[in-house]
Amino acid sequence: MTSMNSTPTPEAAVVAAPDDAVATATREATQTGTERNLLLGALPEREYRHLAPLFEAFPLDFGRVLTRPGDIEHYLYFPTAGTISIVRPARGGRMVEVASVGNEGVSGIGAFLGDGRDMFESVVQVAGEAKRVNAAALRAAAQPGSALDELLRRYTVAFLAQSMQSVACNCLHSAEERFARWLLSAHDRAGRNEFRLTQDFLAAMLGVRRATVTEAATALRKAGVIHYLRGRVRILDRPALERASCECYALIRAAFARVGA
Numbered sequence: 001m002t003s004m005n006s007t008p009t010p011e012a013a014v015v016a017a018p019d020d021a022v023a024t025a026t027r028e029a030t031q032t033g034t035e036r037n038l039l040l041g042a043l044p045e046r047e048y049r050h051l052a053p054l055f056e057a058f059p060l061d062f063g064r065v066l067t068r069p070g071d072i073e074h075y076l077y078f079p080t081a082g083t084i085s086i087v088r089p090a091r092g093g094r095m096v097e098v099a100s101v102g103n104e105g106v107s108g109i110g111a112f113l114g115d116g117r118d119m120f121e122s123v124v125q126v127a128g129e130a131k132r133v134n135a136a137a138l139r140a141a142a143q144p145g146s147a148l149d150e151l152l153r154r155y156t157v158a159f160l161a162q163s164m165q166s167v168a169c170n171c172l173h174s175a176e177e178r179f180a181r182w183l184l185s186a187h188d189r190a191g192r193n194e195f196r197l198t199q200d201f202l203a204a205m206l207g208v209r210r211a212t213v214t215e216a217a218t219a220l221r222k223a224g225v226i227h228y229l230r231g232r233v234r235i236l237d238r239p240a241l242e243r244a245s246c247e248c249y250a251l252i253r254a255a256f257a258r259v260g261a
């Protein structure tokens, strides 16, 4: 993990100017693919420029562990591509994904809103890149009333909704539906049609046996929905994948869409 040697501290909290909306729209229009984090993209231009020196590019390498249970989080990660899984390791070596973060959000929100002590493990499941920021520096810059403070609070509500819907999903929906849901989210966040995905890792994330993932992947492959070979998956038929998923995908996507609206 790279280190952050110095952190510029802004002189004052930022308050959005009314005419920032046009500049924000222009910046969003020019952000594409790997440059885009939707939370940062929703910031007024003036506030974004003020905060930008705090951020550093951070590679999200496949399998990289960002935090472990008991760690004190010092950073927030705003992915521009890729997926960070929030997982709960259990006794006996098992683990299950309880939430995930992509370019719609931020990982490490507890370091901004709370004391940063983590109960869970954050691990990169689909490779990409993030903008990393020191939590204390961000708190100093984004005081109550700033657009970022408001966005992060709204995001936290959506993140909670995602976690609660995942509880329902794990109880109500089949492994095949959850597999399709997971692929849709990964596809949204990867910024590309093909990405690395091991069956062992996904089985652990979904809390099912490896054979169950194999069956679900085989069914989607035979139906021409995905191509899956040697740990890499390619999405071939996105509408069919949406039909194969439970409704949780659309519900959670809508919750996050409201954050920056």
Ligand SMILES: [Zn+2]
Pocket (backbone or CB within 6 Å): 168, 169, 170, 173, 177, 178, 181, 246, 247, 248, 249
């Ligand atoms: Zn579901």
